[in-house]
Amino acid sequence: MLSDLKKSEEVERLKDKIKTSGYPKYEAIGHSKSLIGTMYVKEKMDYGFHIFFIHEPSKTNKLAGMQGILSEMYYDLRNRSYWIKRNLKEVKFSERNVDSMFPFSGQDRSKIFELISTDNNQGLYIDSFNRLGAIDRERTRKYGRFFYRLMTDYSFYELLYKAGIENFSNHDIVNPKGSSPREVFGLTKTQWKMYVKFGVKLSTFSRGLNIEQKDNKSINLLTYVKSLEDEFGISKMTDFEKLEIKSLYKDRYRNDSAMYLANTYNLPEKKLIRYLYFECDVSQGISTMTAIREYRDYIRMTTEMGYERFDRYPKYLKTAHDIASRNYNVKLNEEELKEWNSRLANNKTYESTLGDYRIITPETPEDLVREGNVLGHCVGSYVGSVRKGLSTILFLREREDLEHPLVTIEIRNNQITQAYGRSNYPPKKAEKEAILKFAKKFELSTRRTGGLNE
Template sequence: MGDLKKSEEVERLKEKIKTSGYPKYEAIGYNKSLIGTMYVKEKMDYGFHVFFIHEPSKTNKLAGSQGIVSEMRYDLRNRSYWIKRNLKEVKFSERNVDSMFPFTGEDRISIFNLLSTENNQGLYIDSFNRLGAIDKERTRKYGRFFYRLMTDYSFYELLYKAGIKDFSNHNVANPKGRSPREIFGLTKTQWKMYVKFNVQLSVFSRGPNIEQKDNKLINLLTYVKSLEDEFGISKMTDFEKLEIKYLYRDYYRNDSAMYLANTYNLSEKRLIRYLYFECDVSQGISARAAIREYSDYIRMTTEMGYERFDRYPKYLKTAHDIASRNYNVKLNAKELEEWNSRLADNKAYELTLGDYKIIAPETPEDLVREGNVLGHCVGSYVGSVRQGLSTILFLREREDLEHPLVTIEIRNNQITQAYGRSNYPPKKAEREAILKFAKKFELSTRRAGGLNG
């Protein structure tokens, strides 16, 4: 009698669900037959309450010969979750959850949209893509996804509630944190910079002198924002990419204004204003191109011993070209002896790499020719090479050593730049050859202009 009574209760529940007017979605099998129907009783910003009524099946035990009705309550905010099958609570297991979601990949977005509210739109599909399969798991599954989201990854809901929907590349320092700032392990100043200036969270880090670095960065960001308002152009993205993500690592790449300011004892803010804004508005030069052009200009004028020269020329390219023409590439006997003494060390880097070969310039004239053919200023590096400050190498095709392709500079066991014609980055195959070369000689490439974006 008890089983009969329960069966009647189950049937009444099915009928009540079917006539309730709840939003629903049908699960269709690969053979186009109906597997069952999901009904959404309630959905909240932090969870949902659903039923799934299986169609009767003689072969599928999870469906049952009479068509099992399953009920699932999922409450992220209160960390509450359970599943009932035919009115009896069962274990919240991967298998039991998956039995309520027998949907194909084509249905996935529709299902998650059905379960979502306006405030948590995107939470489930994004979390499923991250948590449905981890490490060596090949197939994404609803069961493991919902369990992981509820337990070790429950902070996802808090981040979505705060409007942070793109955090795939950000380090989670404290998954049990009570706020996004605590979850990402950010200082109050860093969180302020994220909110006010939309700085990528991956930029920030912790470590020595963190308060000093935070204060310096927020001061620079405030300055850049004031320049954006003054000049009417946006440069924050360029500034972030070329400058601020290196501040927390205690170094700057040589293609950054901060590096040039620190190297040549210039005002950081004045140089930022000039390279990011004045060169763009007055001369039509992008920030990256201006930094590269200015780097050669300030190096040449400094090496030539100029004491009085325009540090912020109105026409940067013209000033650069004039400095390049004046740069002394004709060596006297002593200087030529110095050049030749460096040649053996430079030629130690020569290497064949598949279809490519890396060679060292034999004479100062080789540098001049390289710069003329490729349209850049390597000819002005004669002094640096002679003094041992730089090692300049040429990437050529192995079967055509006379045809310049890419010019490489090495300083302090690091490749600092690698550029082809008109200072364009190397092509894919050329870049791969250069990276193999760097690995062979244990050279760092983290600051290499042309190889890193």
């Protein structure tokens, strides 16, 4: 009986010492607005803490006791050292006994975690609490099972925070006993390098077949993008990871990614990346996503229309896209096609050979559309004018290469009204001379010809 008395006196002396120690403290208030007890933080470390909790005396709460039980908890994640004492006697480190140290409401949670955290582990407890406080079908997050689980099965969380990995709640833990963050997450050395060097999100990576091949390609592309960032002075790494790298690991490229377009249309990947991510932004003021979507439509339309020679990296993407769209949408019904063919014989009278050049007539509306897409202008929209006899459209070609568009010519009322090459540029000197000979032969005026007089 005497030893119990001495022990009780010793507990009370320690309580008084703790209360006057100046330790940071926080009071637990119950639903009835009454004080349940007070937490005192003796020590907090980057990897744990040492706390006391002094319960207020209670006749009904056994965890509080008639005299107000003194509880003490030591928690060291790094060295896996932990214990709980109640009135100086060590008790089992269990969820229930841990809970007795934290009789706080959910509203107190952020303040409690802040109280036991250091500058170097801010977020560790709240992040891991959200993950471990309730698992599977558990509906309510509890301090007891959170701290118990964190220490017994998830102590690697402290290792991750030490490495500066703060938000990992949504990432798969592959090896809880791993000695490094890389091992914990099950990443390859190359993936870890991409995470550290380029800031690639952990959720981007995957495991499975062809990982080494995917890793090598990913780090090669990321290194290339980094070099472009330095060259152009703009940041594109976040967009590139989201649109390209994540898809690469999933074996399924998004249709609004440069890699998808490169693979679909047999284009050089790096050249397309440079164009869509950097050149369109810096030179044309087009965001990455807009550039990819505009280009996707542009390359699809020009490919479907069967053109081989066209600008795959247009200096003015939006203009090229709009021209291709106008040409692509040219459709003739049966009656309109008959009108077109009725004009063809008359138009063919202009076909001529002029030294190294030849003037030819478009045989079909598709020929006109192709001319517009290859040279980057909207002559495809002239199908209706040609069909109605309002315009005559002719093509200037090299005599030995009739498939390669050079200059498009329009004739109206015995006047050559337009003669333009690629992107509405004037004809070259030799081309202009050939067109002037053609005009003289057919007695066509060139006084106000766009292209020839520029």
